[in-house]
Amino acid sequence: MKPFHSVTTATHGSRSAPLVRCAIYTRVSTDDQARGDYSSLDTQRDICQHAIALHQHEGWSATHFFDDAGFSGKNLERPGIQALLHAVRFGEIKVVVAYKLDRITRSLPDFYDLWKVLEQYGVHFVSATQSFDTSTPMGMLMVNMLLSFAQFERETTVERVRHKLGERAKRGMWNGGWAPLGYAYDPATKKVGIHEGDAKVAKRIFELSRDLGSPAKVAAILNAEGLRTPTRQVQSRRGRQTTVGGKRYICHKVTSIVTNPFYKGIIRHGGEDFPGEHPALVSAKLWQQANDAISGKTRPGGNPKDRLERNVHQSLLKGMIHCGICGHRLTPKAAGKKDKDGNPYLYYTCNEVSKDGKAAACTVRNLPGRTLDEFVLRIIGELGRHPALIKSAIAASNEEKSRSLRPLKKRRADLQQRRKEMADSLARYLMLARQPDAGHFGEETLAAAEDLSKQKHELERELEKVEIEIAFRERVVADETRIAGALRQFDDAVKELSFEEQCELVRLIVRGIRVNRLDPEKEPIPGGLSPEERKIRTHWYSVNLDLFASNSLPAICEPIGLGSHLDQNGRAGGIRTHDPLHPMQVRYQTALQPVTSANGRAINQGASPLASPEIPAMPKAMERVKAAIVGASGYTGQELVRRLLLHPQVELTAATSRQEEGRSLADVFPRFRAVPGAELKFILPDPDAIAATGARFAFLALPHGVAAEIGRALLERGLRVIDLSADFRIHDSAVYEEFYDHAHPAPDLLAEAIYGLPEVRPEEIKAARLIASPGCYPTSILLPLLPLLRENLIDPATVVANSMSGVSGAGRKADLSLLFCECNESARAYGVPKHRHLSEIEQELSLAAGQPVVISFIPHLIPVNAGIATTTTAKLGAGVDRAQIGEALEKAYAGMPFVRLLGEGQPADTKRVTGTNFIDIGWVHDPRTDRVILMSAEDNLGKGAGGQAIQSFNLMAGLCQTAGLQSV
Secondary structure, three states: OOOOOOOOEEEEOOEEEEOEEEEEEEEEOOHHHHOOOOOHHHHHHHHHHHHHHOOHHHOEEEEEEEEEEOOOOOOOOOHHHHHHHHHHHOOOOOEEEEOOHHHHOOOHHHHHHHHHHHHHOOOEEEEOOOOEEOOOHHHHHHHHHHHHHHHHHHHHHHHHHHHHHHHHHHOOOOOOOOOOOOEEEEOOOOEEEEOHHHHHHHHHHHHHHHHHOOHHHHHHHHHHOOOOOOOEEEEOOOOOEEEEOOOOOOHHHHHHHHOOHHHHOEEEEOOEEEEOOOOOOOOHHHHHHHHHHHHOOOOOOOOHHHOHHHOOOOOOOOOOEEEOOOOOEEEEEEEEEEOOOOOEEEEEEEHHHHHHHHHOOOOOOEEEHHHHHHHHHHHHHHHHHOHHHHHHHHHHHHHHHHHHHHHHHHHHHHHHHHHHHHHHHHHHHHHHHOOOOOHHHHHHHHHHHHHHHHHHHHHHHHHHHHHHHHHHHHOOOOOHHHHHHHHHOHHHHHHHOOHHHHHHHHHHHEEEEEEEEEOOOOOOOOOOOOHHHHOOOOOEEEEEEEEOOHHHOHHHOOOOOOOEEEOOOOOEEOOOOOOOOOOOOOOOOEEEOOOEOOOOOEOOOOOOOOOEOOEOOOOOOOOOEEEEEEOOOOHHHHHHHHHHHOOOOEEEEEEEOOOOOOOEHHHHOHHHOOOOOOOOEEEOOOHHHHHHOOOOEEEEOOOOOOHHHHHHHHHHOOOEEEEOOOOOOOOOHHHHHHHHOOOOOOHHHOOOOEEOOOOOOHHHHHHOOEEEOOOHHHHHHHHHHHHHHHOOOEOHHHOEEEEEEOHHHHOOOOOHHHOHHHHOOOOEEOOOOOOOOHHHHHHHHHHHHOOOOOOEEEEEEOOOOOOEEEEEEEEEOOOOOOHHHHHHHHHHHOOOOOEEEEEEOOOOOHHHOOOOOOEEEEEEEEOOOOEEEEEEEEOOOHHHHHHHHHHHHHHHOOOOOOOOOOOO
16 A cells, blocks of 8 residues: 655644545445434534544644445446545545445445555545554455455456356357347347348358458448448446447447348357358358458459469569560569578669670669668658648548538528427427317327327437537648658658558559669769769669659659668668778669659659648657646646646646645646656745756636746746736726726736637737636636627627536635535536626727627536536627627637537537537527527536647747647
């Protein structure tokens, strides 16, 4: 067990001890017991609190309470115990106290699982009425005895199950699970039989695999025909029904079907095959042919003359290279000599030379094989790194995304209109049926209403599918940095491919290769020759690649005067070097000119990959931006830690916390264990110590009133600051004092601070030294409203905003009103009528409207961890058409990577944005009140705090705005 960690200090008389947070868990098995005036839950809690009081001198204090009323102890599937484990994993408690062990569980294996979690996070367990206290040696002895019995029971059970499955397999019996595609389980006979409908698909998969030899091609054909994997109904432990399957076929799915011996009537268990009692779906011959084809043993069709193993020496470019002099093919051949590893030297030899030998007139003759293979792969990689090509790929991706979204959004609008019409018709039917004199007509009307209701339900299901597809396509962000980074790793990725996959890759890109011999005396060698090189017997060649996509290259490629070289020892360079060559060592150098497209224009294959004015250069691996987090132990600090540890271009150099000083990020936040950088230790929030780490940027996740002081000190030391508190959001210090009840600590810095909404002030943020990152509520209100106010589409005097926030928005602190039992199953308004965020909301709305704006804002606390859902209403301006609302939002946020416009009639849902940096915005017009209703949802720790701050940081650092924020 790990020792207790000090979190804060509690004073008891003249002595002080570190506070040890204790959780009390209680359970009763019937609801009746829980409803008594003095129930057994209360009794258990009193006794547990008494047990904790006995350790008061050690700093023990009851801070968390978890109850399970009316739940059996047969397993751990209980809300209270799951909430307890959640608190354990987040490091919120150090001791779990229960009335008796059986209140936790009656199952030794379950206690074994529970104890593993407690042990992992350094949490002790105490039974108040038993000699069971894991903080003492005797208690640990008891735990070890129980765990030994639990492990013995578990292993015995596993052995029995394994033996039973083995015996069933020997008898050819199916051991359960989901029946493979093409089969169906009969509950009556408890056997598996052939399902005629799916059996045709399964047989076809085997036949296609035999003929094509590529799982990817088989999957593509099945998907093109509209075939999908079988759907199944799955029931969770809590009884919830879920539909799984119905997905597109992928390579892995095809391979798993083809390699399953079940289809040829075999049961495989423990590495052995047994004849099955189920009927075979395919013959053993077809099964073997399909497996041979996809494993690469034979090419499609099983033609003996077309076997992959005939490419004995695995020459990558076999069949693709032609001689530019005589037009013959260059064939791979092995020399008699071998290299130091015992492999024969390989060459590509012109067929004319193979036929006529020395008498052949061909001047190309032989080329070094392995070196040329590697060099062609490098050329392909260099093509992918060309900045203009990257820009073209991004433009094509965005265009394709836009093109694919148009019909989907039109379809959504049509479905929404039909749904509205159905709802109106349904309401009229019900009104008619309820008339007192409806009689028989009423029954017919109700029947028609029921039929219409079913149609409406089906339409809503279809609309939901369209919504899912739109959301999926919209969250694909074409990120230049990500694309460039992926292409930079092309060479390493290719090395991980099998030889067959490398061949397939090259043949997808290159149509053919033509090689010509160059005469240095008559033709210029790219890059020129040094005098030393001219003295050495060296042959030079040009290698021309005919690419399938060559029609898209001429417009982006310009000729250059640089060459590349390779030698037969495999030393290849992107730009020709002037390394001294030893005269006694015979070099077979090949000068590879810039690759040419179909019309002969050269492609720059030697320039720096991202040296384009349109695309910012990607920082080198060692030039990551150094950043610090001041106040990193709270919920917002934890979100910043998570994002910055995973940010590809950030090095987290400092994280501060007075309470956690000296502990690592992984110790305080166990979820970050094994994440690179999580070994960083917390330090005190000392400006000199932070600056000494080399940090260029500092995120302030501190309370208001505290942030300004340290922010000023960091600015004086040359750091750029992103403040997540309210200290710099308000332009007027008098307004700040009105809402925050104290004088502003740094009024002279207010004029410099930029209100950091990246969608509103991107250019100002880029140049800023001090960013005031907006609050969570203001972000959810401002982004939907600002475009409408700027274009005078709504009446500013009629704005009303209602928001619901998760509990994490109140911060990570010990507050009775925020305890689980106080918040769960509860919702309440707070901060009314003058919540502090009103100050910045009204300030920004007034700037957009060009006049003072005063609104009503009512925030609510709801029992979820994270997320904000806001509904804002306002009257339309005179003469404004509702269509102008959607147009204004589209105009304002077109191309904005983190604003997702859901469209008219679509509500925003926090479930779709939690854990991301997105804000979803939907809207609807109410014709009865002539008000527009704006609905938004965001993660209060993401777009409402840490994510938005990093978005501003990316702009300030000259990085792609989406860097480190691409999670969905």
